[in-house]
Amino acid sequence: MPADKTTSMAEAISRIEPGSTVAAGLALEHAIPFAAGHELARQGTDDLTLVGPISDVLFDQLVGAGLVSHVRAAWTGNVSAGSGYNFRRAVEAGDLSVENHSNFSVALSLHAAALGVPYLPTRSLLGSDIAEEPQFRIAEDPFEGERVVQVPAIAPDWAFVHVQRAAPTGDAHLWGNTGVTYEAVRAAEHVLVTAEEVVDLEVIKSDPSRTRITREQVDAVVEAPFGAHPSPVAGRYNRDNEYFLKYADATRDADGFDAWADEWVYGVDGREEYREKVERDLSVQEPTAAAEVTYGQ
């Protein structure tokens, strides 16, 4: 029997050591692992390096909670409301170092690690001040002689991935846009899968083309319904736009963030209690089903 990797969120997060590099928010605004992030805050796992393209407000919340020393990202803020005020405050106060990336350079960094190579070249970033930052090298392509930017591999200690359904083994189905999810899973030393639903392995094996994460890549599986709120999850629930606007208003100063976090992070003991606090109905009203897929032998 393959190992059962299911565990509680608290136990899974207790495995992440302070000082770790954590990749999260890998499908851009879709399926962001907020539940896992909030448990990091409750456990006070600090000195983190965060990696991701665009995390919407998850990175801002972890910065506000005082957990983050370094951010390696393309964009950090509040997608529909503008700034992430904790991020802005921390950078401006000199409390947070930032390695500026583009989305593609984050993708290439993770892909390089996933392929086991030290860097990948790109013609993006050329002519920008991002390319001049110390993490990159501008080099000559040895074949054609043109300039390229060498993007170094990033191998996170942990990747957090939120999916629609996973088996206890760690084999997981996910659908919708995936951003850099697969690259991060393959690049990371350890993977935490949080799932809307834990299902029998037979469900996963009924549609293998939808299985994009397999067990040998996964360390822990946590059933976390509503685990990506306020971000959307295809087929499950919509983005909670009001949340993002209220968050922006509430966190314009540090005291405002602390009060917000006392209510929404430290004041709840887990996702079930959190879910009861969200009064808006975000459920998918008109689910559209894919045409049936058949396999055979």
Next chain:
Amino acid sequence: MVSDDGADGTGGADGYTAREMMVSAAAREIEDGDVAFVGMRLPLIAFQVAVSTHAPNAMSVFESGVVRDDPADGFLHTMCDLPNLDRAVSTTGMLDVMGRLARGDIDVGFLGGAEIDRYGNLNTTRVHAGEREIRLPGSGGACDIACMSDRTVILMAHEPRRFVERVEYVTSPGHGDGGDWREEQSVPGGGPSALVTSKATFGFDGGELYLRTVHPGEDADAVAADFPWDLRTREDVTGDPMGETPEPTDEVLSLVREFDPDGFWTGE
């Protein structure tokens, strides 16, 4: 609200808002058959308008991995909202869509910025307000789109503080310092072809910004005075007299209001 597309939503003439005017002008920059790298906010609505009117064969790609050929059936706060995933042609990943960009398969990309300079270089990373340095969210996919699209269209609020001789940090390269700079630097893609603000549209000549049309009710001299350098005009560049940006048609306005029914992105 701080929004990086910069539209301040003010200054609209009778019957439509400044942002609706920007969407209308931006939509015209999409040609039928184009593959457009759309990004967020006003460009997203501009694509939906274009594909519903003059560009039915246009395609949109989003850095999250969404590939769509029609407007979403519902309002979009972000590219990852479920209506944008539902009935998409494909929902794939970033390496896939950025790979298409890197191979030169994207005809037009859309960008915003906090600051723009004479040669269309954009900054969304950090700016100064007096002594204070303000940290902005960063590039996202903007640098990639700026580097590798065949052409780019920039949308910004018309605020003089955004127009600077040289941006403080080049998040997204335009035409560098003009002329053949992109070629010399091996920057692929053609660079900015147009800038649309809430008061005017602009083209690029020799890599340098020039005033192309002013929106109805705006004065060309006043628009030019908002720039800290001697801004050239269409007359200087082509010999043609300064034109007026066409007003949004009733059809375009009704589409914008269908795609953004509460005016979240395009209202006053």
